[in-house]
Amino acid sequence: xxxxxxxxxxxxxxxxxxxxxxxxxxxxxxxxxxxxxxxxxxxxxxxxxxxxxxxxxxxxxxxxxxxxxxxxxxxxxxxxxxxxxxxxxxxxxxxxxxxxxxxxxxxxxxxxxxxxxxxxxxxxxxxxxxxxxxxxxxxxxxxxxxxxxxxxxxxxxxxxxxxxxxxxxxxxxxxxxxxxxxxxxxxxxxxxxxxxxxxxxxxxxxxxxxxxxxxxxxxxxxxxxxxxxxxxxxxxxxxxxxxxxxxxxxxxxxxxxxxxxxxxxxxxxxxxxxxxxxxxxxxxxxxxxxxxxxxxxxxxxxxxxxx
Amino acid sequence: xxxxxxxxxxxxxxxxxxxxxxxxxxxxxxxxxxxxxxxxxxxxxxxxxxxxxxxxxxxxxxxxxxxxxxxxxxxxxxxxxxxxxxxxxxxxxxxxxxxxxxxxxxxxxxxxxxxxxxxxxxxxxxxxxxxxxxxxxxxxxxxxxxxxxxxxxxxxxxxxxxxxxxxxxxxxxxxxxxxxxxxxxxxxxxxxxxxxxxxxxxxxxxxxxxxxxxxxxxxxxxxxxxxxxxxxxxxxxxxxxxxxxxxxxxxxxxxxxxxxxxxxxxxxxxxxxxxxxxxxxxxxxxxxxxxxxxxxxxxxxxxxxxx
Numbered sequence: 001x002x003x004x005x006x007x008x009x010x011x012x013x014x015x016x017x018x019x020x021x022x023x024x025x026x027x028x029x030x031x032x033x034x035x036x037x038x039x040x041x042x043x044x045x046x047x048x049x050x051x052x053x054x055x056x057x058x059x060x061x062x063x064x065x066x067x068x069x070x071x072x073x074x075x076x077x078x079x080x081x082x083x084x085x086x087x088x089x090x091x092x093x094x095x096x097x098x099x100x101x102x103x104x105x106x107x108x109x110x111x112x113x114x115x116x117x118x119x120x121x122x123x124x125x126x127x128x129x130x131x132x133x134x135x136x137x138x139x140x141x142x143x144x145x146x147x148x149x150x151x152x153x154x155x156x157x158x159x160x161x162x163x164x165x166x167x168x169x170x171x172x173x174x175x176x177x178x179x180x181x182x183x184x185x186x187x188x189x190x191x192x193x194x195x196x197x198x199x200x201x202x203x204x205x206x207x208x209x210x211x212x213x214x215x216x217x218x219x220x221x222x223x224x225x226x227x228x229x230x231x232x233x234x235x236x237x238x239x240x241x242x243x244x245x246x247x248x249x250x251x252x253x254x255x256x257x258x259x260x261x262x263x264x265x266x267x268x269x270x271x272x273x274x275x276x277x278x279x280x281x282x283x284x285x286x287x288x289x290x291x292x293x294x295x296x297x298x299x300x301x302x303x304x305x306x307x
Numbered sequence: 308x309x310x311x312x313x314x315x316x317x318x319x320x321x322x323x324x325x326x327x328x329x330x331x332x333x334x335x336x337x338x339x340x341x342x343x344x345x346x347x348x349x350x351x352x353x354x355x356x357x358x359x360x361x362x363x364x365x366x367x368x369x370x371x372x373x374x375x376x377x378x379x380x381x382x383x384x385x386x387x388x389x390x391x392x393x394x395x396x397x398x399x400x401x402x403x404x405x406x407x408x409x410x411x412x413x414x415x416x417x418x419x420x421x422x423x424x425x426x427x428x429x430x431x432x433x434x435x436x437x438x439x440x441x442x443x444x445x446x447x448x449x450x451x452x453x454x455x456x457x458x459x460x461x462x463x464x465x466x467x468x469x470x471x472x473x474x475x476x477x478x479x480x481x482x483x484x485x486x487x488x489x490x491x492x493x494x495x496x497x498x499x500x501x502x503x504x505x506x507x508x509x510x511x512x513x514x515x516x517x518x519x520x521x522x523x524x525x526x527x528x529x530x531x532x533x534x535x536x537x538x539x540x541x542x543x544x545x546x547x548x549x550x551x552x553x554x555x556x557x558x559x560x561x562x563x564x565x566x567x568x569x570x571x572x573x574x575x576x577x578x579x580x581x582x583x584x585x586x587x588x589x590x591x592x593x594x595x596x597x598x599x600x601x602x603x604x605x606x607x608x609x610x611x612x613x614x
Contacts, residue, residue, distance in 0.1 A: 025417065042432035072414055076421035078435060079393055083386040102418075106447060107379055107411050108477035110332065110574075114383035125349035128385060140413060142449045142472070144479035165449070170415035172451035179495050181488055188486050267417075 004204030005136055005161030006212075006234055010259060012065030012098050018298040019254075019305040021100065021236070022060050023068040023266025024088065026052055030271050032286035046077045046084055053088045056270050057095050059291040063298050066098035068236075068264050069134070090132035099134040100236065104165065106140030106147045116150035120160055136161035138214060138236065141189065145196055152211055156202055161210040161234070164197075166190045166226065169216035169239030190226055198232055208234045208260060215253060217245050223252040227260075235261040240301070241268025247300045254304055263301045269293045311511030312443055312468030313519075313541055317566060319372030319405050325605040326561075326612040328407065328543070329367050330375040330573025331395065333359055337578050339593035353384045353391055360395045363577050364402050366598040370605050373405035375543075375571050376441070397439035406441040407543065411472065413447030413454045423457035427467055443468035445521060445543065448496065452503055459518055463509055468517040468541070471504075473497045473533065476523035476546030497536050505539055515541045515567060522560055524552050530559040534567075542568040547608070548575030554608045561611055570608045576600045 013019050026049045028037070035052050037044035060067060069088055074081035092099045105115045117124060122131040136155070141148050141164040151162050167177060167186045177186040190213065197211025204210065212234035217223050227235075235253045239245035240263050253261040272278045272293030273286035282288035320326050333356045335344070342359050344351035367374060376395055381388035399406045412422045424431060429438040443462070448455050448471040458469050474484060474493045484493040497520065504518025511517065519541035524530050534542075542560045546552035547570050560568040579585040579600030580593035589595035 027417075027421070040433050042435055045432060070414075070418055070421075072412070072418040072421045072425075075425040077432075078425055078438065079386060079390040081425065082389040086386055104412075104414050105379070106413070107377075108475060108480070110334075111377055111379040111409075114334070114377075114379045118379075118382040118385055118388065125352060125384075126347050128349055131385065140447055140449060142447060142480075142483050143475050143477050144482045146477055146479045168415060168450050170450050170453055172453045173415070173449075175451045175499065176449050176496070179492060180486070185486060185492060189483070192482065 002159045004206075005155065005159055005210045006204040006208035007206050008135065008159065009065065009098060009161070009234070009262070010206045010208075013262070013305055016063065016065045016298070018064060018302040019262045020064045020298040020301050021066045021068050021262045021264045022056075022064055022269050022294060022297070023070060023102070023264050024053055024056060024270065025070045025073050025266045026270070027073065030274065032273055034284070034286070042077055042080055046080050049077070050084050050088065054091055055287050056290055057088070057092050057097065059287050060294050061095035061097055063291070063294045064097070066100060066135070066262065067092050068100040068102050068266070070102040070266075072102070086131065089134055093132045100163070101134030101137040103137045104140050105137070106143050108143055109146030109150070112147045113150040116154050120151055120154040120158065123158075134160070136163060136212070138163045138165065140165050141192060141196070145192070148196060152196065152202070155210045161212060163212040163214050163234070163236040164189075164193050166193055166213040167215050167218070169243050169245070187226075187229075190229055193233060194230055203232060206259065208232055212236055214238060217249040217253060220249070220252050227252055227255070231255070237261055237263045241265035241297065247304060250301065251304055258305045261304070263304070265297050269297055309466045311513075312462065312466055312517045313511040313515035314513050315442065315466065316372065316405060316468070316541070316569070317513045317515075320569070320612055323370065323372045323605070325371060325609040326569045327371045327605040327608050328373045328375050328569045328571045329363075329371055329576050329601060329604070330377060330409070330571050331360055331363060331577065332377050332380050332573045333577070334380065337581065339580055341591070341593070349384055349387055353387050356384070357391050357395065361398055362594050363597055364395075364399050364404065366594050367601050368402035368404055370598070370601045371404070373407060373442070373569065374399050375407040375409050375573070377409040377573075379409070393438065393440075396441055400439045407470070408441030408444040410444050411447050412444070413450050415450055416453030416456070419454045420457040423461050427458055427461040427465065430465075441467070443470060443519070445470045445472065447472050448499060448503070452499070455503060459503065459509070462517045468519055470519040470521050470541070470543040471496075471500050473500055473520040474522050474525070476550050476552070494533075494536075497533055500540060501537055510539060513566065515539055519543055521545060524556040524560060527556070527559050534559055534562070538562070544568050544570045548572035548604065554611060557608065558611055565612045568611070570611070572604050576604055
């Protein structure tokens with residue numbers, strides 16, 4: 001798997017004709033009634049969560065190029081959940097989906113090397129050579145270059161990618177990211193991401209780096225400024241759907257040729273069966289509801305990628 | 308376990324007569340020769356790592372009040388390592404040590420609730436009621452209050468604590484934390500930590516909050532300013548030993564009465580057997596080397612806590 005991550009993602013977007021990515025954030029309390037666990041053990045809970053995830057991936061596989069799997073929703077189940085995370089990554093790959101592991105790790109250099117091995121390297125030990133690991137991961141770069149460099153080195157070597165937090169979708173994150181004067185903290189982080197990732201040997205044939213940025217769409221002007229500052233940086237755009245973003249608000253995240261970004265929606269798609277407009281149309285068929293919401297989302301943002 | 312975290316930590320410090328905390332950062336390549344795995348499987352590697360960790364905890368238990376166990380060094384071994392992390396937390400507890408889980412998680416609110424369950428709550432499922440979870444965890448607060456609030460709520464409820472990154476020891480982290488003008492980014496983060504943790508219901512009998520800060524000692528003046536800004540915030544102080552910090556440089560992290568901080572050393576203690584001054588004195592006995600380095604460290608910083 002040595003093809004550059006951004007080239008593989010571009011091909012998958014062309015194939016599915018949409019830059020839509022669905023976030024897999026499984027919460028026990030929100031599962032379809034039919035899947036609820038029968039007892040209060042961690043094992044039964046996790047089995048229900050995994051059944052849900054596989055069902056979600058089954059219906060999304062033909063619709064979107066990639067899924068974002070959030071490891072936090074699996075760590076909620078201690079080590080039981082961590083094994084399930086790797087199983088769900090493998091299942092998504094088997095269904096032909098690219099996988100972004102939403103891990104948001106960020107620690108000092110000596111520790112970052114260890115995290116990077118666990119999340120982006122399957123070549124170290126005999127029995128993990130067949131292990132499925134994500135095609136890209138999200139990272140926190142707040143401890144500086146050494147926190148991300150081990151991941152970037154592995155990404156380059158193994159055809160994988162990273163997305164570093166620049167502007168999160170969480171409104172409360174503004175109390176950190178809007179810090180500063182003429183230059184805001186998120187702009188400073190964007191400058192660091194450019195420095196870390198804008199190196200010829202990190203750029204794919206499509207012209208994009210394997211070092212990306214998480215950039216939530218706020219006002220069009222500031223988003224366009226980030227896009228201009230980071231012309232070779234792929235954006236992972238959160239905040240669509242349940243968090244209030246629209247396709248139009250995501251438009252400035254794309255390059256003029258319609259490449260350079262994927263749009264993520266999580267709860268608005270995978271919990272579509274809880275919304276009357278889907279539930280009424282599809283009865284109790286939770287997978288049909290998710291498929292319908294996935295198709296609507298994929299179509300809504302399709303035009304953004306066509307330039 | 309509903310006694311306030313800071314009260315439990317204060318008692319353990321009084322009992323061991325030192326504010327020294329040892330960081331458990333096991334790296335396969337640095338293990339004692341006698342423990343090196345015999346094949347290149349992940350299973351053999353992890354068995355060696357666990358044997359090492361147990362041996363380290365055995366000799367440290369009588370010397371220090373707490374250990375900091377870094378989950379990243381276990382995640383390097385995929386889910387195998389994550390199970391070992393919880394086993395090592397349990398082993399440390401069985402040896403009478405308090406445990407700080409060095410996890411540095413930080414994500415938006417909906418995800419933070421999940422991470423918090425996995426790392427600070429063992430009350431949710433039947434079979435994990437006996438699970439050992441850390442007494443405190445480190446957190447990244449860069450996504451704002453919602454990233455830490457679920458952890459703080461659980462900490463308050465279960466007598467546990469959190470330490471939020473304010474000023475990391477990693478030199479490269481300065482490119483982020485020194486951002487700003489008259490007010491630097493790390494000072495802004497300190498102000499947020501004060502706001503999040505300086506609430507009467509979070510304060511223990513000892514006068515300290517269960518919401519702490521990770522504060523590396525830099526120049527004495529700026530450290531003293533952080534101490535003054537955060538009079539009820541317990542500090543976890545990294546950077547001693549392998550990272551160049553000395554007991555004297557840590558002094559401004561303490562309150563005038565000698566409370567308010569623990570000092571962490573990791574590599575300088577747990578890899579003491581690699582240093583000629585210890586190896587020559589104790590022959591090939593790696594545990595004796597670690598015990599000697601642990602005693603030296605504990606004694607070196609003991610005076611800081613006596614006020």
